[in-house]
Amino acid sequence: GTHNSAGSNVAKLVIKKANTLTVSVTSKKYKAAASGKLSGTKTFSIGAKNAKGTVTYSGSSNCKKYITVSSKGKVTVKKGTPKGTYKIAVKAKGTSTYKSKTIKVVIKVY
Numbered sequence: 001g002t003h004n005s006a007g008s009n010v011a012k013l014v015i016k017k018a019n020t021l022t023v024s025v026t027s028k029k030y031k032a033a034a035s036g037k038l039s040g041t042k043t044f045s046i047g048a049k050n051a052k053g054t055v056t057y058s059g060s061s062n063c064k065k066y067i068t069v070s071s072k073g074k075v076t077v078k079k080g081t082p083k084g085t086y087k088i089a090v091k092a093k094g095t096s097t098y099k100s101k102t103i104k105v106v107i108k109v110y
Contacts, residue, residue, distance in 0.1 A: 014096065014097075016097065017098050017099065018098070019053070019094055019100065021049075021090070022103075023046055023047060023049070023090050023103050023105060024049065027108070028042075028075075028106075028107045030110075032082075032083050036082060036083050037080045037081060037082050038077060038079055038080060041076065041077065041079045042076075043074060043075065043076050043077070044074075045072075045073050045074050045075070046069075046088065046105055051101075052094060052095050052098035053093040053094045055090065056090075056091050056093065057069040057070070057088060057090055058088070058091070059087070062086060063087075066080070066082070066086070067107065069088050073090070075088060075105075075107070077109070082109065084109055086106075086107040086108075087106055087107070088105040090102065090103045090104075090105065
């Protein structure tokens with residue numbers, strides 16, 4: 001009556017495997033007009049392969065209203081995008097077995 005009963009805790013160790021996410025576009029370059037801005041709208045697709053878990057696409061903070069990316073990986077670089085370097089992140093969320101992985105696609109307007 002003066003001692004607590006013995007208890008046990010089970011620790012679960014999960015060693016995650018690397019995620020094999022690959023993308024089919026590594027970078028894109030577009031030449032700006034004399035105004036220093038892109039003269040026309042450009043589109044391209046990012047293909048994600050071998051990803052374990054849900055794949056999502058997101059633009060860096062400097063993409064703002066100039067560059068959009070759909071949930072399927074279609075990127076639109078709009079007319080009037082200023083010179084600069086922009087990034088699109090492709091992320092495989094991972095699973096209980098696989099790690100999450102992010103690959104960045106670089107878009108340059110020069």
